[in-house]
Amino acid sequence: MTARDWREQVEELLGRASRMKHGEAKVMTLEEASRLADTHGDLDLAFEVRDQLIDAATFGGFPDKALVAFAWCRGQTKKDPERFDAGMLLWKQKWVVGRLNNFPHITRKQILDALDDIEQTYARVDAGKRAVLKLRYQTARDMGEAEAAEKYWVQWVEAPRDHLTDCRACDLDDEIDHHIDRAEYERAVEKARPILDGRSGCAEIPHLTYGSMLYPLLKLGRLEEARECHLRGYPLISRNRDFLASVGEHIEFLALTGNLARGLTLFEKHMGWALDHASHRDRFTFHTASSFLLSRLAEDRETVSLRLPKNFPLGTGQVTCEPRELHGWVESQAKEIAARFDARNGTDRFQKLLDRTHGLTQDVCPFPIDTEAR
Secondary structure (H helix, E strand, O other): OOHHHHHHHHHHHHHHHHOOOOOHHHHHHHHHHHHHHHHOOOHHHHHHHHHHHHHHHHHHOOHHHHHHHHHHHHHHHHHOOOOOOHHHHHHHHHHHHHHHHHOOOOOHHHHHHHHHHHHHHHHHOOOOOHHHHHHHHHHHHHOOOHHHHHHHHHHHHHOOOOOOOOOHHHHHHHHHHHHHHOOOHHHHHHHHHHHHOOOOOOOOOOHHHHHHOHHHHHHOOOHHHHHHHHHHHHHHHOOOHHHHHHHHHHHHHHHHOOOHHHHHHHHHHHHHHHHHOOOHHHHHHHHHHHHHHHHHHHHHOOOEEEEEOOOOOOOOEEEEEOHHHHHHHHHHHHHHHHHHHHHHHOOOHHHHHHHHHHOHHHHOOOOOOOOOOO
């Protein structure tokens, strides 16, 4: 293959990727382009391709691939800062560092070192502290370090915005999550109003917000609004595995409102994502929600018929199985992930999340949703 031939092939792959939505196909296309650039020793082109791969993997549900691509690019900027612009990676460093605690095999020390590194990196470009404070708050919260999380929360919301601060819609959505975590549901709904009314949004908002607001609205008895969030929100996330955790929130809502058949449809459609998704945190949310759904189905019927994905341990293809058996497997997955996170974090944060799921039966409130899941 001549230089012109392989370069044209890379350009063709990049052009194809630019027309794709974020997802597996786009990630695979960019990975093929990076392999070609690597094979022919073109570092500049390999850097350009991986820069795009970080975006595609981050927003397409492959955070592990984003991490690997970022580490490669970061390494090149350190080896040859004159040749490779480290400034291009500043924004993406937030995405990568913010996902590190989703992997239980990444140690506390590695995560804290990454937080220190991004703080030092941002300080060198005269950025404010708001972005890093949010990362520290979210890390402490997700690890179950309540005192540290509260400290960083106060510092984050009071810190001024700067050029590396997340967009206002993302910041608002993260504030909403804080209030939900504290069971401050009225406050969460109040803050969510600009997003739900379409006055604030971005690439991932209101997609995430629709899912996170389902439980608060149900708890407040605002079931019509919750139903609207489900009907509007699920189509936005149904084709992108980056939203696996949000799918779990929709499944939980359907189980809580007695829409078990619809919930089973979502479980069937997205279980394939959960089997191999790199984010154990997202898998945990999906599995806990599915566990609750299947426990309710086990009370309602003896068998269910569904198509299980390839490599599912209880069978593949169209099968008839007992909800009780499915429930046992899904719950075991959630418990295993919880144990790994709690061991890494040194807290009982994930055990408490499991306990929450086990107590959801007290929140069941039948409310039919007639529209078919898409």
